[in-house]
Amino acid sequence: MAPSPTGPLHIGTARTSLYNYLFARHVGGTYVLRIEDTDTARSTADDERDIIDNLHWLGISWDEGPQAAGGEDIGSFGPYRQSQRMDLYAREATRLLESGAAYHCWCTPEELEGVRREHEARKEAPRYNGRCLRLTDADRARFETEGRQPAIRLRVPPEAIRFDDLIRGEVEFDNALLGDFVIVRANGVPLYHFVVVVDDEAMGITDVIRGEDHLSNTPKHIALIRALGYAEPRFAHISLILNPDRTKMSKRKSQTAITAYREQGYLPEAMVNFLAFLGWSPGTEEEIFTLDQLAERFELGAVHKGGAVFDQDRLDFLNGVYIRSLADQQLALRLRPFLPDALDDASVLRVVPLIRERLVRLADAGELVVFLVETDEQVGARYDADAMLPKQRTPAETAAAVASARDALEGLEAADFSADVLETRCRQAADEMGWKAGDFFRPLRVAVTGRTVSPPLFGSMELLGRDRVLARLDGALGKLTAEGVPTA
RNA sequence: GCCCCCAUCGUCUAGAGGCCUAGGACGCCACCCUUUCAAGGUGGAGAUCACCGGUUCGAAUCCGGUUGGGGGCACCA
Numbered sequence: 001m002a003p004s005p006t007g008p009l010h011i012g013t014a015r016t017s018l019y020n021y022l023f024a025r026h027v028g029g030t031y032v033l034r035i036e037d038t039d040t041a042r043s044t045a046d047d048e049r050d051i052i053d054n055l056h057w058l059g060i061s062w063d064e065g066p067q068a069a070g071g072e073d074i075g076s077f078g079p080y081r082q083s084q085r086m087d088l089y090a091r092e093a094t095r096l097l098e099s100g101a102a103y104h105c106w107c108t109p110e111e112l113e114g115v116r117r118e119h120e121a122r123k124e125a126p127r128y129n130g131r132c133l134r135l136t137d138a139d140r141a142r143f144e145t146e147g148r149q150p151a152i153r154l155r156v157p158p159e160a161i162r163f164d165d166l167i168r169g170e171v172e173f174d175n176a177l178l179g180d181f182v183i184v185r186a187n188g189v190p191l192y193h194f195v196v197v198v199d200d201e202a203m204g205i206t207d208v209i210r211g212e213d214h215l216s217n218t219p220k221h222i223a224l225i226r227a228l229g230y231a232e233p234r235f236a237h238i239s240l241i242l243n244p245d246r247t248k249m250s251k252r253k254s255q256t257a258i259t260a261y262r263e264q265g266y267l268p269e270a271m272v273n274f275l276a277f278l279g280w281s282p283g284t285e286e287e288i289f290t291l292d293q294l295a296e297r298f299e300l301g302a303v304h305k306g307g308a309v310f311d312q313d314r315l316d317f318l319n320g321v322y323i324r325s326l327a328d329q330q331l332a333l334r335l336r337p338f339l340p341d342a343l344d345d346a347s348v349l350r351v352v353p354l355i356r357e358r359l360v361r362l363a364d365a366g367e368l369v370v371f372l373v374e375t376d377e378q379v380g381a382r383y384d385a386d387a388m389l390p391k392q393r394t395p396a397e398t399a400a401a402v403a404s405a406r407d408a409l410e411g412l413e414a415a416d417f418s419a420d421v422l423e424t425r426c427r428q429a430a431d432e433m434g435w436k437a438g439d440f441f442r443p444l445r446v447a448v449t450g451r452t453v454s455p456p457l458f459g460s461m462e463l464l465g466r467d468r469v470l471a472r473l474d475g476a477l478g479k480l481t482a483e484g485v486p487t488a
Numbered sequence: 489g490c491c492c493c494c495a496u497c498g499u500c501u502a503g504a505g506g507c508c509u510a511g512g513a514c515g516c517c518a519c520c521c522u523u524u525c526a527a528g529g530u531g532g533a534g535a536u537c538a539c540c541g542g543u544u545c546g547a548a549u550c551c552g553g554u555u556g557g558g559g560g561c562a563c564c565a
Contacts, residue, residue, distance in 0.1 A: 004565045039564060109563075116562095127490095127561080151563050168493070177491060178561085185563040192565050216492050216560040239494075239558085246557065274500090277513095281501055285512045304494095304501085307558065311499045314514045324527075357527040368525090423523085441523040453525045 001062070002196065004036040005047035008257040009054040011310065012211060012241045012249055015275040019238055019303070020209045021060045022276070025295035032203055033065030035081040038195055043083070054258045058268045059291045064203070077203040082195050085202075089190040092198050092228060093152055093183065101227040102183060104150035105132040106143045127179025128153065152184040154194075154224060161219040166207075166236035166300045173219040181220060193220050201230040209236045209300070212307075213248070236300055239279055239307040249310055261315075265338055265362025270319040278308040288321060316360045323359050328352045338362045342373040350463055354455035371449040372463060380475040382450035388476065390439035398443050399480035404429045405444055406473045414466040419458035426458070447476030 001017045003009070024031035033055070037043035052066060064075025073080045096102035105128075107115075115128070133155070143150070158176030165171050183194035190198075200208065215237045225232050243253040250256065261271060272291050282289075282297045289297070323331065332349045339348055355368045371379060389398050408425040409417075430440035445457050448469055454460055461469045 002565095006565070036565065042564075105563085107563095112563085153563095165493095171492075173492070182563050187563080189563085191563070196565090211559090212493070213559055214565095219492095237493085242558080244499085248559075277500065279500090283502070285502070287501090287513060306494050308501090309499060311514070314500060317514055320527085355526095358525065360526095426523090438523055445524060449524095451524090455525085457523055 001032070002034040002036045002199075003051050004039070004042075005044060005051055006039060006042040007047055008050040008259050010256050011254075011258060011275070012256070013051070014054070014058060014258050014271075015241060015278060016209065016211055016238065017055055017060055018058070018272060018275050019280070019298075019300075021062075022295050022298035023207065023209060023236075023300055024063075026298045029207070030064060031062045032075065032077075032205065033062040033080065034199060034203065035066060035083075036192065036196070037081055037083045038189060038192065040083065040189070050257075050259055054262065057262060058258070058272055082199065085195070085199065086190070088202060089184070089195055089198055090188075093190065093194070096154065096183070096227060097152065099227075100155070102152050102154050103133055103180075104140070105153045105180075105182065106135070106140070106148050106150045107132060108148075127177070128181070130180055133180070149186040149188075151182045151186045153180040154183050154227060156180050156220075156223050157226075161222050163218065163222060163232070163235055165215075166209075166234055167303050168215075168237060168305060171215070171218075173216070175219050175223055178219065178223070183224070193217060194224060197221050197224040197228065197230065200233055201225075201228070205233050207234045207236065209238065212237045212239050236303070238303055239305060241278055242307045242309045244309055246307065246309060254310055263363075265359075265364065266315065266319050267322045267334070267362075270315065270322040273322075274315045274318050278310065279304045288318075320360050323362070324356055326356075331356060335362055335365050338365050339369060340366070340373045343369060347372065347463065351455070354459045354463075358455065368455055371451065371454065371460070374450065376468065376471050376475055379448075379450035379472055380479070383446060383476055383479045387446045387452050388443040388480065390442045393439065395480045399477055401430075401433060401435055401440055402443050402447060402473055402477050402480065404433055405440070406470065406477070409466070409473075410470060412466060417462055417466045417469070419456075419462045422458040422461050443476060443480075444473070447472050 001020045003013050003017070021031055023029070033052075035048055035051075037048070048066075064077060065073065065080040067074050079085060093102065097104070111131075112128075115131075132150075132153070156175050156178050158174075160172060161175050162170060162172040181193065182191060184190045199205075218235055218237075222232065241249040243249050245253065247253070255261070258271070262268075269290065272294070273287075273289055276289065276294050276298075277287065280298070280303045283302060326334070328349060332345070332352050335348060335352065336345070343351075351369055351372065355365055358368060359365055385395060389395065393401075405426055408429040409422065412421065412425075426440065426444065427437055430437050433440070441457055442452070445454055445460075446452060448454075448457065448461055448464060464472075
């Protein structure tokens with residue numbers, strides 16, 4: 001896998017990495033991570049860190065490459081950052097120059113732009129016209145005295161290029177349509193198409209699995225491979241992940257940074273499971289798989305040719321499945337970063353069973369548990385008639401109901417303040433007043449949590465404790481009576 | 489403009505000539521369960537397999553074309 005650190009780990013890059021990982025593990029191969037940072041202007045250390053950290057987060061590991069951002073490389077074909085391999089590229093470029101497979105190009109950006117416009121005007125493919133190929137020694141001497149620096153272009157033989165894509169089958173291009181392309185800039189920095197080919201050979205890469213956006217670049221790579229006398233690797237091009245409008249997934253239209261999903265509390269297990277099925281399926285109706293199970297079942301040949309829309313609803317569903325499958329301790333641990341510091345670890349562990357089934361993302365837990373750390377005043381500020389009154393009930397009637405619940409609970413010792421006991425007492429109180437349990441619980445829920453939607457009422461009361469529950473019931477009572485409606 | 493790739497419910501997909509009156513999942517709707525919200529259970533709507541031709545006794549599956557969509561054509565990666 002060879003990501004470019006010009007942005008945080010992208011969903012598409014993550015899936016390509018995953019497919020590479022699954023393939024390597026499935027066939028028992030060696031998985032290599034290489035950082036493509038030849039574009040020094042756009043590559044940053046922060047992005048490299050984001051990519052490596054999030055790949056690790058997903059559970060993807062590699063046999064060769066930088067093991068940590070800015071850290072040591074592992075593997076015997078390093079260094080694994082292209083910015084540290086410039087000598088190799090320079091050597092290979094010289095070799096190409098000497099064999100005549102490449103040549104210097106002195107054209108300026110303005111001249112090239114002019115040629116491009118001419119082609120466009122004549123409705124031709126915008127390709128290089130080979131002008132510098134016909135230069136005389138005198139021309140070259142003149143450019144040199146002018147101080148112009150030449151770029152290096154590959155002389156592309158006009159031949160048909162065909163290769164057997166592991167996913168798409170046989171694909172054929174006509175390289176006569178391709179112009180001689182630049183492989184080293186005038187400033188000496190080599191370009192992507194060149195370094196990728198040089199590195200794949202140097203690192204012994206046998207299988208190149210990448211996005212479909214590189215399919216039409218492959219003939220360039222093969223031309224380079226032939227010019228350099230390298231062995232041709234196998235290629236596999238996976239279709240792209242799409243925005244809902246079926247265009248290539250982009251930051252503009254979708255949330256593309258893995259780290260953003262991580263911050264919202266998506267589980268790496270869910271993300272991996274989801275990503276794996278975006279363009280592949282085991283051919284059965286099973287759909288929940290761990291990373292190891294995926295590696296066991298993954299087949300490149302079963303990867304789809306068509307693009308797949310990123311469906312957030314489905315990710316949400318899977319995330320819920322994985323959240324619900326976690327044991328209390330595990331979920332508590334994962335929830336910790338998403339919960340208020342004021343909530344101690346013991347309370348987190350106790351609240352987990354109450355909220356587990358209500359979570360789509362870990363970050364959703366915050367809203368569900370705030371009532372535990374809010375002050376009685378903060379909760380009280382949320383009391384209002386709309387929320388507290390059941391249908392067809394007046395404030396006075398509701399106040400009476402809350403008062404009866406309060407009476408039922410007041411006699412309990414703090415130690416007896418358990419969900420079971422609370423429920424029994426409250427149901428009894430509701431019964432005695434002739435109220436439906438649901439109606440009776442509504443104002444209690446609002447009183448205790450400040451919300452109409454909350455974790456189960458009695459479990460919440462138990463966690464809150466006797467004193468705070470009674471205080472909040474009193475607060476609600478005050479509010480209901482203050483409404484000033486005469487008693488029924 | 490040129491080149492390449494692709495095409496099954498809204499979405500992810502099963503399907504490799506007869507098992508398909510096209511299956512599953514998400515989402516949606518209804519009902520059940522129920523202290524809210526969820527979760528869970530049951531059921532339902534939803535695809536003339538983009539279209540047109542061909543091959544075949546038989547096509548979602550093979551072939552050709554059309555249409556539609558996507559990607560690529562940089563001294564970006």
